[in-house]
Amino acid sequence: MNLILKKDQLNHQLNAWRQDYEVYAPQSLQNYTHFLPLQDGFELALDKAHNTRIPPKALFLPTSEALLKFTRVGGYEQVPTETTPRLIFGIRPCDAHAMTMLDTVFEQERYTDPHWQARRDATLLVGLGCHEPCQTGFCTTVGSGPFNHAGLDAILTDLGDIFLVETLTEKGESLFSQLETATEEQSAQASVLQQAAAASMPIAFETEGLKEKLDQNFDSPYWEEISRSCLSCGVCTFLCPTCFCFDIVDEAQRGERVRNWDTCMFRTYSLEASGHNPRPSRVERTRQRLSHKYTYWVDQINQIGCTGCGRCVRYCPVGLDIRAMLRKANQLPSEVAHV
Amino acid sequence: MSETPKLVLFQCQWCLFSPADQEWVDNQLPANIHLIKVPCTGRINPLYLLNAVQGGADGIMISGCLPEQCHFKTGNIGARRQLEEFSDYLNYIGYEQERVRFLWLDLQDRGIIQKELAAFEAQLEALGPAHNLATRTVKSAGGANA
């Protein structure tokens, strides 16, 4: 159902939600925007930048979090999961889409991550579509879009003075139950805007046959070429909404077993105690990063593990651009015998 | 929280020439002083000081040999440069310089370390507990980004 949220009513609505939820929305922190819980007198930064610097996955998989607490010598107990009801307002469709992909990792039949699941179950996602998609983004190329619905409970379209609200789940519907219904004109206006936004985004690279090419060229010099200037830092992966790797470390002094974000771009990530490292150089690590997103995810869930948010492009300290890498991959020979 | 300052003493194993002083340091050190014996002050990595600070030390004393009296000839001189710079640097970001004290001992010195420790402790008591730099001992939530 399509509803209307007047912009001058937005703060009122957010405050109303604060009665029942911890409401997170993009706000300014230093020079960038960040999902922070709303405090009295909050100032939203919805129009500041397209995406928050740190993807909202951090609200579900914090950069560091304790899994176990050590109680006495050799004893331990589980850290309780977090079940505070939360509402994330203003999440962009690419980031919300990424959540559904991460669900396939953390919520599996055999092993479900209780911390992830508890936070996911307790959190509603209200998205804000991108009527002016960002230049570095390439969501439409990878099967997402500036108004993609995946993972969202409701999505907002900016129509000037009002937001058109499309509720997508029952929970989303109940959130906006107070609002008036949108006219057909308004719905049509939004739909035009949504299509125009998607149409304004060029196709960044060809995804058809990309997986096969990457698979078949596992030993190609291509990987060395694209990783030559890579610094092997964690910017692209830490700011990526679909990267989820973590490390588990015992902090003995604090008495906790914690998990920290980790990345396949670090040398120590795959380094074994024997000194053997299956991915010793930037070449193998870059290959792992790209292949994971563009072939392994495809094998696993039949979706590219990238939602085209463009953060890795914007913040790479050496200006590496995944779109250019994949355009180059489009040129690779196909059907080379896999060794 | 107790008011007795927590103190870490890095002691060069050669700097106390008197067996009585060494015996006192080894066996009779008050409970609030954590002793770390090193083969030479030159062995003290600034990371050790960081560990002491992040371990919750209110003050750090480094006792070593006077210049030209180092058992290993020059360990103390290198240490002096590095550790002093480090304490100066810690002061720059919020760990008071008064919390790091160096004690360079002469071969003839007797009973100095006890006095110096007591004086240092009094100074730290006046300063109050160190609370600026984060420690590893208490449960703390993630940072601004968590």
Add this chain to the structure above:
Amino acid sequence: MSNEAHSPYLPIPMHVLHAYYESNDHSLKTLELSFDDPQDAREFFAAYNPGQFCLLSVIGKGESALGIASAAWEGDFVRFTVQKMGSVTTALHELKPGDPIGIRGPLGNGFPLEDWKGKNLVIIGGGCAFSTLYALTKHLHHPSNRGDYGKMTVIYGTRTSGLCMYKQDIAAWHQREDMEVHQAIDVPEQDWLHHVGYVPDVVREVQPSPVNSVAVVCGPPIMTKFTLPALVELGFTPETIFTSLEKRMKCGVGKCGRCNLGPKYICKDGPVFSLAELNNLPADL
């Protein structure tokens, strides 16, 4: 809190029952662990399949992935043989009987024993990776299992005789009528009665028949690398050759991404793969 009992990150509380050195150079130590709670033991053994592994926790040090070296019928304990390598395994070596410890597991797929029924088994191991094969052999020795399988051939190589694990049991295996055992060391030693040479060469010498057989290989990467072609030479097809992979692991349940190998996670989808499956995975090992 009841729904939180199933966290895959929460170790099962256990304590050390026995701890003894396995090799003469003290680089290998065997730990036998027993469950603090009998209910945990029941759940563990109901799920356990030889070839699986556990993550052993030394609280304050971290976790280490180790293959299970005991069969379920041996009793309510779980055996691991630990090679001293990094900080966690060093801490494991320091454990004494009675010390508390946590384990997570059994993890991974284990050997496809159901599929192997009615077949001859060629079990090839090298070094401390033999532990899961030892568990497999023990499992098969149980009267209720032995009849399901055909001929058993065990080939086990170590660098020296002193590094050979489970010496008493293996000595006894030589006496058994229902199996063939070949032991090998890399360089000649006095009083050594068995093979001398590297495992791939011993395999070529022993020439196990590929007819109605499966081969399972566990050993250091270099040994596995050269043994697999030797088996192919003998006529084993990629579908009948199995191996157990090792990679750095943290979570053990397919979340942390570390042991990712193509679309598979070694911890969750492995560690046991057939050569046919491996041929379809990237060579990121």
Add this chain to the structure above:
Amino acid sequence: MPELDALKAEAKRLLDEGIVEMVIGFKAGDTPLHPQPAFFKTSEEIDQLVYNALCQNNLATYLTRFPKTQKIGMLVRGCENRSVNALVFEGQHPRENLYLIGIPCEGIIDWRKIIEKTGEEVISVFEQSDNKILVESKSGSFTLEKTTLLHESCARCIHPNPISADIVIGELLPEGDPALAREQVAAFTDLSLQERHAWFRQEAERCIRCYACREACPMCYCEECFVDHVSPRWTESGTTPAGMQGWHIVRAFHQTGRCTSCGACERACPMDIKMTYLTEKLNQDMRQKYNFEVGLDTETPPPFSTITLDDKSRFIV
């Protein structure tokens, strides 16, 4: 700004005459704000070489990746030249296997300062000879003053000229004012201990531990960094206050007497964390106490590797 053609000609000559096997420089990036470091192996590839004020990386960081026997040509600005010297002093590459093409540097533009003024969607950037930067973005055209866009470490640069390059292309620039370099530290030192700490805390605790600062730094080339050390674990591994502070404290301190104030760490940071106020303080101390400036030559050992009895030390009893 040096003539690009002259740069290319020299780079081509080096490759054609076999003086070097590779030239490290920059090529156009895929987005206008980010030129990329590039490794040219043939003179045909040199056609892609670009150099402009947006080239923000310290190329010396790549030096330690190559075998010491490899003959390498490299574009160097003032700071890069000194980084190379420091690396040569530390035995990371023999000077005779390096050919440095020097560029007097007018400063690196901070792309973040551009998007602050033009919005994120930059379409093109053009550098005029009169120190004006023309930026075309989705929200319009902008003419910006280059001096207002300079990265902070460039604005206070003392040595913009490459001091020991094999060839310098472009006009030498006047040396910077050392007083400028002192200002930042002086301003910080003037704050109270609590204020200083509050600033440090606020900066350090935005860290996500991606280690871009470490990887971008030419002097951070350790095989195993102290944070990767497991036993003992020198500081907390995660993004706890102690962990983040520990990282920033020690990262900077390990640069004492080695940092050339190039600011690559700060430019690489995805969280806009200020870091140079730490390394600058240490550099300042090295200047004042020991009269040492990093990378002025390849022979003078830094203060921490020097032993002298003459230090004026506090606490001598």
